[in-house]
Amino acid sequence: MKKGKLIVISGPSGVGKDTVVKELLKNNDNFELSISMTSREKRLNEQDKVDYYFVSKEKFEKEIENNNLLEWAKYNDNYYGTPKKEIEKRINNNINVFLVIEVVGGMNIKKMLKDDALLIFLLPPDFKELRNRIVNRNLDNEENINKRLKIAEEEIKVSKKYDYVVVNDDLNKTVKEIENIIKKELK
Numbered sequence: 001m002k003k004g005k006l007i008v009i010s011g012p013s014g015v016g017k018d019t020v021v022k023e024l025l026k027n028n029d030n031f032e033l034s035i036s037m038t039s040r041e042k043r044l045n046e047q048d049k050v051d052y053y054f055v056s057k058e059k060f061e062k063e064i065e066n067n068n069l070l071e072w073a074k075y076n077d078n079y080y081g082t083p084k085k086e087i088e089k090r091i092n093n094n095i096n097v098f099l100v101i102e103v104v105g106g107m108n109i110k111k112m113l114k115d116d117a118l119l120i121f122l123l124p125p126d127f128k129e130l131r132n133r134i135v136n137r138n139l140d141n142e143e144n145i146n147k148r149l150k151i152a153e154e155e156i157k158v159s160k161k162y163d164y165v166v167v168n169d170d171l172n173k174t175v176k177e178i179e180n181i182i183k184k185e186l187k
């Protein structure tokens with residue numbers, strides 16, 4: 001039986017990855033989203049087991065030790081990782097799974113899965129716009145905003161290694177563009 005693919009969506013904090021993926025999931029039945037595990041604090045607008053599996057640092061380290069994660073990385077001093085149980089059954093049932101993850105994880109997925117993974121990087125129209133988006137969503141303090149912008153600069157350098165880079169200027173246009181890429185690559 002045909003197997004599903006992993007579709008990695010990466011991009012700097014604030015670029016709109018979650019919004020884009022939400023739209024893609026609305027329009028396509030055989031796509032599902034992998035829920036990641038993280039040791040970061042839950043934000044007020046987030047729900048456990050919906051946005052992330054929120055766990056302690058110790059529990060996360062146990063999951064690494066027990067080999068329960070397909071990939072994991074540290075970002076801004078917190079752990080983030082993809083539980084294997086989010087992936088295996090779906091792929092075997094020919095469901096394509098979105099992973100919204102940072103670039104270290106993205107590169108590890110590419111190394112492990114080669115052509116069974118499709119990597120798409122979302123770029124902001126420009127840096128000023130990115131800062132505005134992070135500030136306006138009101139979820140981070142000033143120190144965190146600056147840290148996220150610094151990480152963004154590094155992430156954008158890695159975008160060259162992705163299969164596709166898409167500039168997220170207009171939501172509808174971005175979604176269409178990604179749908180076309182997926183159609184072309186998954187046929």
Ligand code: 5GP
Nearest residue numbers: 036037072073075080081082100101102105
């Ligand atoms: P945030 O704190 O903004 O929710 O996420 C910070 C970064 O971690 C984002 O770039 C997000 O895509 C990434 N991330 C979320 N889940 C995972 C995961 O399972 N693995 C990796 N490597 N990165 C993740």
